Amino acid sequence: MPIMWSRLHAELGLSPTPLTHAMVVRAVEAGMAEADDLDWKQALPPEVEKKRLEFAKDIAAMANTRGGLIVHGVREENERAVGLTGVPNGERDRQALRSFANRYVRPLVDGLQIEALDGEAGEPGLVAVFVPPSPDTPHVIGEKNEMGVPYRYGTDTNWMSESQLERAYRDRFTRRGDDRAALDALIDGLIPEIDLKQGVWVAVVARPVAPLPLLSGRPEREGVTSTMLNALELVSEVFGKSQGRVPVLNELLSDGPIINPRNGLRRWVIRSNHYSTDPHELVDCALVELHHDGSVALAMGCSSSCVVPASPTGSPMFGRCL
Template identity: 35%
Template sequence: MANSGGGMIVYGITESQKTATGRVDIGEFTEGHERAYRSAAVTAISPPVFGLDIHRLGTDARAVAVVVPASVDGPHLIYKNDLFGAPIRNDADTAWMRERQVEAMYRARFDERRRASDALGSLYEEAASGRDVRKRAWLVAVAHPRIPAVLRRPDRDAAGSIFNRAEPIALSYSNRNGVHPLENIDRFNLRPGLRRWTAVNSATGERERWKEAWAEIHHDGSVTLAAAVGGHRMSADGYLGGWQVEGRGIECCVADFAALIRAVAEGNALDQFEVQVGIEWAGDEPLQILTVDGTGHVYDGVSTPLRRFTPVRANINAAGSDEDFHLGVFQLAEDAVNQGGITYLHVMTKPSEEASSND
């Protein structure tokens, strides 16, 4: 099914001559059975098949439907000792791919990856354009689904519900000890754009402009976030330099960005996303990422000056478990702050650490 563009497998159906003729009870299907099924899709198939959607149907005559998502990682192979094969669905039968079919699927996989990389780069350039990066550093984060959503135009209320859903998700990854860009956008008055909805900056006052932020959700499932992270306010009338970026601010941006991805994925049944997070700064001073000392005050004693921030790229599964997705978000933020010589995160915690603190 994964090698054939996805499909559905239904257990609990009798058939004759490839035609469904009735129902049959499959027996009990527990969470243990479901875990074993998902495990087989991951451990017995290479590359693994993620994102199975399993539904239990009926009570008297019980059935199970397994929705297999379309995959861009074909061909998916089955190994037996030193031998392998690539099965493909042909109507109601399963056949084995010939060498030329395998070759064509590998070529399609590599072409897709190149297109996804180009699409991600274009999104990043667009999100970064027009920012005053000579005055202050900007964090730019973009995500593009490996398999885009069916292009449809959600209305303003549907798009707004995604932004509303994202805020509590972000706070499940992080605390409020930093500036969250989702709190500085107007998610109640979204504006239409080219196949997207834009949440414009709401920090427009003279004393609020230091925390400017913009976010977009595209009709194909792509997500962009741009937030000013340099020159943040230190006190009532004191500000950091435009080249100075708090690590806590980066963590908050990554948490909010990831929460938007999770919320978009939930509403569009998306799974794998290619993401890129970067910091744009074009001033004369080297970029500096700041941590905090034991009293919670900004501290620059361990920062490594950066002439250029290397954008962080990753692939995350937005349809995975909460813990797995949270861990991926944590590692994304960690990669970003580590570039500036900072070891520890102060706003986000690893899922395991959070779980142990709640026990």
């Protein structure tokens, strides 16, 4: 998956879109300044132990703060980009960087992306390293008895004190508890909407582990429709219509629920009985909620009217994922 959002996007006034060589060129021409979530590097770390640790330190520091972007191949002066130097960005070069991070950073930074950015013929290549905001902070670097916990403070990298480390671990455990509570709330929000007397229901909820970029406003209706149509197409590709799994979600295509989703409280709602005039009527087959914070809640009925026979117990089945 390409790098879709970063400080560079925000400074250039761009919406989420794959990061490109041309964007970096624009940032350099504008003299974009470094920040706690943007770092310019002139070269790749050489095959020297100390420099490898320095690279790992940069990764851990951003992960321990709020994530960020490191671009190798950009020269800076006074913390502002002033020119492209270029770096080797082949598969072997990028794999070496990933190996450094995997060796020295604990726990591993999930979702770390290392991409090659190539411009037109003759332009120097770049390597972009995207460090996501991590739910597993604090991340420690080093080996054996030489270990530390770095973090970003503006454009500087500092080391956590004992009290800061204590707070970081406390925040991690609190965050995990909040994540579980948020998933429970999504499930609880589905239950009043579905008719459990119809048989077995399968419900799945998910939410981002990192907050979405600060965009202008909530998702628009057209974007919600496009997202759902793409999701149904993906279901068809993965499972195949012949296996009977697609018709459940295809209930949402009939009579246009996907084309005209309902605008709920901080969410868009797509339901199989979209045109019901009874406000107390329960969903009879399929329900999807796309929340403005990126969370998704899905409930599918498994009664004979949908796809598969119902369980004699008629009990709901629920799943949660982060």
